[in-house]
Amino acid sequence: MLTTIIYRSHFCDNVPYKALEEMVTAANDKNSQAGVTGILLFNGTHFFQLLEGPQESVTTIYRHICEDERHYNVVELLRDYSPSRRFGKSGMEIFDLREHDRDEVLQVVLDKGTSKYQLIYDDRALQFFRTFVEAREKENYFEIPADDSWDFVSDGNVVQLQDLSLTSTADCSFAFQPTIDPLAQEVVSLEALLRTVQGEGPQAYFASFSADEVYRADIQSKKVAFAMAAALNLGEQTLTVNLQPMTLVKVPGAVNFLLSEIEANGLVNRHGFNRHPGVI
Template identity: 50%
Template sequence: MLTTIIYRSHISDDVPIKTLPAMVDKASKLNASHQVTGILLFNGTHFFQILEGPEAGVLEIYNNICADKRHHNVVELMRDYSPSRRFGNAGMELFDLRHHDRSSVLQAVLDKGTSRFQLTYDDRGLQFLRTFVESREKENYFEVPPVEYWDFIADQTSTPETLQNHPDVTFHPVIDPLGRQVTAIEAIATVDLAALAEGTEKYQASLAAVCQAFTQAGRACPDGMPLYVSILPMTLVVIPDAVNIIVEEIHRADLVPEQVIIGVSETEVISQLEAFSTAVRQLKEAGISLSIDNFGDGSAGLSMLTRIQPDRIRIDAGIIRDVHRSGPRQAVVQAIIKCCSALEITVIAAGIERPEEWMWLEAAGVINFQGRLFTRTGAAVAWPELRDAI
């Protein structure tokens, strides 16, 4: 299968530019032995490369390229399949954009085209190429510093001892890592709702879990701390008086409704949006905030925002995984951030596991985070600290 991979990257500081032609020479020979063709653009700081060929060969070479220390911040922009090669002649050809003006380099690149059909700008690969040549996306190139820049130091004083290792309810802080602040606490009762069959019993169990979370949070959480509790959204529709029961439990636990954020998963809301909207009005009337969780996991996230606007959203961990390496994920996350900023909705990035994911999201404007990177032991936070020696 003929595969195309397009990526961009940042040249490493210690690489003399005069070594590039030799690198390209060697790469060109290696490409030829794998029947891989393509072109490489360089603008003095960034590389942009199109690789085309049989899938196995392209992947082998791309994996080598990703591991190459001569560049970093490799972001895959496109991975696609096509009937014919765009650039079939060259094993690899380098265009140094500093030595051409924009229009002549575009023409020079197009002249290398070998597609059976004329290369046109309808082609996504060429659109990426033109965007790079014209530097149109540069404001979205976030330079993530190397992982070694940071230590994550556990701080037992970050959350009260009562939140760490509770038997029935687990507590997960939402943090602003650079501000070194816990901005909310999520309380999750350890009940396996997924094991229950669909129906009223499941929703009763969901409501009971929420009430249990309130009881323990009331004892353990610092006064006034925003408190996240998740519920199956249909609980609010199926169980009569569910919102009133929730409000009563909040008061019984010595909490106040204004500090409570009820989280519901996007995937479950969209099946019965109408009925759910009524429940949301009741929650809001009681002073409780709404968060849409796993945002981006379902199919209707953005259209749902035209119907109900939550106070917060939590971006799905699946979208965030390796966001620093994926152009499509970056585009989706940036669209979510822009949309939420226009609607004054707070964005939380959940499920952070790698320093690069967190650093990319900080650069994109996210402030609130959750995930194992920051909470490896119980609810104690491991704050990022810059290493001195680097």
């Protein structure tokens, strides 16, 4: 399946431009072997890249890109499928927008495309290209500081573990991951992430169940999640849980079960569920 990913990121100021050229040369070799093509734009501050190719290859390369320390604030703008490539012969050369006239640069970029028909009309990717090239919406970019500049300061509220007797006999556990609002500079919620008792992820936990059993195991696991949240004494902190697609459809009474467990553990259902059948 031909997959397209478009992202924008912020160039680290301490990286010399020469290093970028070397990076692109190395990336071209790997991308060529993986059947991945695209185009990389640079405006002196931000990168804007389109990757296209086989789904597994594009996903793997994009994951490595996200881990690269030469840029930060990686924002995925589009992930989609396409019947043909937009930039099938362009490789990953750095296209520096500063070297071209503002009124002509968009057309210069489009001229590098190998699918002119799609690029002329209302192609979704083209809309992102136009916005980036013409520097529109730039005032709305929020630049999150690089990860090495963050300082986390305790608010003095120590969470004391309460009774965890239920989880000692459970067949699963949960990790609680904070969601941070960078504007407010505070933790706004905690996400309960399913784990095996050994700490492995959801895929390992569900591997022991049949296709039909997965949904019931999924809903039953939330009993442990709510019990652990109650034991952690989260106070007014918002808690979110994840469900497999179709769990609420496949398991009769799933919503009522969740509501009962929320109430039984002294938690408050603020947003997500009600007891009307079929309504969530």
